[in-house]
Amino acid sequence: MEEVSEVVVGLLMLVLGFLGLVMASGALDNEIYIFGLSLAGFALVFELGLIRRHFDRKDAARVRVGRHV
Numbered sequence: 001m002e003e004v005s006e007v008v009v010g011l012l013m014l015v016l017g018f019l020g021l022v023m024a025s026g027a028l029d030n031e032i033y034i035f036g037l038s039l040a041g042f043a044l045v046f047e048l049g050l051i052r053r054h055f056d057r058k059d060a061a062r063v064r065v066g067r068h069v
Helices: 002-025 030-068
Strands: none
Touching: 002 030
8 A cells, every 4th residue: 555655646746847847948037947947856856765765665575585585
């Protein structure tokens, strides 16, 4: 169940990242441009963190199984 919630959060962050890029591309002033790029950057870092956490869990599970064998 935890993996499903991470996928949902990841998809929402993907949408926010694209929204930030759209905001930055159509910005008429520097504030919205910077905000849009910051939102996209935050979404990217968040997604990379989700990916890292996924593979850290897989490695930890593999190590636990290896110790019991």
